[in-house]
Amino acid sequence: MTCSLRTRLLTGIIVGMILLLTVFSLLIYGVIRSALVKQFDTSLASVTHMLAASVELDNDKIELEFEVQQMSEFQNSEHPTHYQFWGPNDVVVAKSPLLGTDDLLRIEGSLNELVLGISQDKNGQPQRTAGLKFMPRIADSDDKNYQPPTNVQAITLVVARDVGDLHGQLRFLRWLLLIASAAVIALSFLIAAIIVRQGLNPLHSIAAGIAAISEDDLATRIGTTSAPAEIIPIKNRLNDLLSRIEDAFRRERRFTADVAHELRTPLAGIRSIIEVSLTRARDTDEYQRVLSECVVIVENMQTMVNNLLMIARLDARQVTFRHEHIYLCELVNSCWRPFSEKAKEREIAFENQAPNEITVNSDRENLSMVLSNLLNNAVEYANDAGQIWATANYTNDSVEITVANTGCQLTNEEVAQVFDCFWRGDSSRKDAGVHCGLGLALVQRIIQALGGFTTAEVKSDGIFTIRLVLSQQANSGRKGC
Amino acid sequence: MRLLVIEDYRPLQQSLAKGLREAGFAVDTTRDGREGLWYAMSNEYDVIILDLMLPGMDGLEILKKIRTQGRKSHVMILTAKDTLQDRVTGLDLGADDYLVKPFAFKELLARVRALLRRSYRQKSPRIRVKDLQIDLTTQRVWRGRDEIQLTPREYALLEYLAMRAGQTISRTDIWEHIYDFNSSASSNVVDVYIGYLRKKIERPNKPRLIHTVRGRGYVLGAQS
Secondary structure (H helix, E strand, O other): OOOOOOHHHHHHHHHHHHHHHHHHHHHHHHHHHHHHHHHHHHHHHHHHHHHHEEEEOOOEEEOHHHHHHHHHHHHHOOEEEEEEEHHHHOOEEEEEEEHHOOOOOOOOOOOOOOOEEEEEEEOEEEEEEEEEOOOOEEEEOOOOOOOOOOOOOOOOOOEEOOOOOHHHHHHHHHHHHHHHHHHHHHHHHHHHHHHHHHHHHHHHHHHHHHOOOOOOOOOOOOOOOOOOOOOHHHHHHHHHHHHHHHHHHHHHHHHHHHHHHHHHHHHEEEHHHHHHHOOOOOHHHHHHHHHHHHHHHHHHHHHHHHHHHHHHHHHHHOOOOOEEEEHHHHHHHHHHHHHHHHHOOOOOOOEEEOOOEEEEEEEHHHHHHHHHHHHHHHHOOOOOOOOEEEEEEEEEEEEEEEEEEOOOOOOOHHHOOOOOOOOOOHHHOOOOEOOOOHHHHHHHHHHHHEEEEEEEEEEEOOOOOEEEEEEOOOOOOOOOO | OEEEEEOHHHHHHHHHHHHHHOOEEEEEEOOOHHHHHHHHHOOOOOOOEEEEOOOOOHHHHHHHHHOOOOOEEEEEEEEEOOOOOHHHHHHHOOOOEEEOOOOOOOHHHHHHHHHHHHHHHOOEEEEEEEEEEEEEEOEEEOOOOOOOOOOOOHHHOOOOHHHOOOOOHHHHHHHHHHHHOOOOOHHHHHHHHHHHHHHHHHHOOOOOOEEEEOOOEEEEEEOO
């Protein structure tokens, strides 16, 4: 089905025209033919009746009126009309002079019934014949003593007429219909080609519109205002698609620009630190201080690059998971350990409210990465002497885990953005560069890949809660290994 | 010469401040946009080095406010945003220079020096006042053929006087351009440093270069 719309439409129109014309031609031909044949037969019948009427039985002798014999149609040797009479005992009483020695095929029905048939003359020319069996008229006589014949016997008359004329007319009709049909088809092909081309013009203009849209100029929309009604939905869908592509490109560009920005800033830091320290000779302590400063930046960059790579792999579905039953209370405790010291320094209280018995069927490594990220954020952004707590419970077919901390200063609008890449709550940022703004984006993507979803909310008392809902249905998540 | 660095990435801000101070500039730093605007409005900085993405207030916003208030400070935008549109926007809003991170510190210094020359209408990197010569790039000073060794502070003072050679400069002006915000020194210290500088550059057998204008300040070279 690779042929063009134009070819399809043209083929359809032409095949349809041929079919219609054939049917109509056959119909017309049939009707005219039967009318002509009927007319021919009527004429043949009238000739037959006339001949029959011209026969007189005179003293047991059959006589044919002379005028009748002289009628032109019996004289026409090219398309002749023949007649033959048979008397009793199959004796030929009279026949056309043109017949010579030949006989006509004798057909007859019951008395006074006209029988029609087809036969051939001696040259094999087709002719139509009419046979009539009739009682001859008895000649009037002035003789008083005349005794009408007592034994009047039926006479059979057969009239045969050459159908050359009829066939010629029919042949002409056939040719006329054929040529007319061919001409109509040829004309309709031309007209159809023009109409199809005109009809397909909006498609061409849409194609030209699409072709004119380059990768750098996705803001352009296909705008044929005078498009026909059938094309408008296509145009609208295409424009919708373009909008989505444009959005995707914009997001992609924005992401690339963000990545570049986030990598350039620490690079600028390292370069500046090194170059400034190289401007003059310095003592060992200073070099050590500079180098350890650089190491901290490099570590942060490494974390960011790892997070980016993980996000890229999750997006490309290249991460495989090994699902197992995990005791959440235990996992939360082990994830908290690295942050407990820092929390103690800032007098932040931590409470693990996850019940001992709650388990989740998930990937341990990735889930602990998620929890570590959340707890790290919580410690980072909780107020001094604030509180952090983690909970876990079963809901319908899923396990819900929350990590919450006090001291959040984000507004609801800002909270809606926390899962975006490179988003940081500016006002709560303690030191640019330490947090690259990928932690929660990574959390969201891991949870989605594990077959769940994340929500974030802030309450008026400054309690910030991240909720993870992990579906526990058998087919949830993408399982690997 | 006094600079303001508004940069929120602490490692970069600290190393910049350190490098610029070592190059003889008085440097104030801040990492918050609103605070940066306050600094820029309350002092006559020679050059402001401005990051664009800042907490508190966007860099471009600060630039707009500085310019609508008619501040003459030269502004160099220092950012990781490198697209043509970003540069054009920044420069059109009144920035004097645009440097993309990461950058070479030497280039930053050279650009800062170029901005300073521009603000004092000095095309040449070498200033001559009579037989006193100052190379702004290498920060070396000669009187006649003798090179004079100066401390960074002394050099900074001489450079500022030389940039505005022939003009009378008040003590406050000098103090504001030589000392940064955190400095505890008062404007009296200017007199002390003028004394040090005179000892080093004046020669008994040559005409005096630094003149005191009573009640108004000092002038290097002939009074205009």
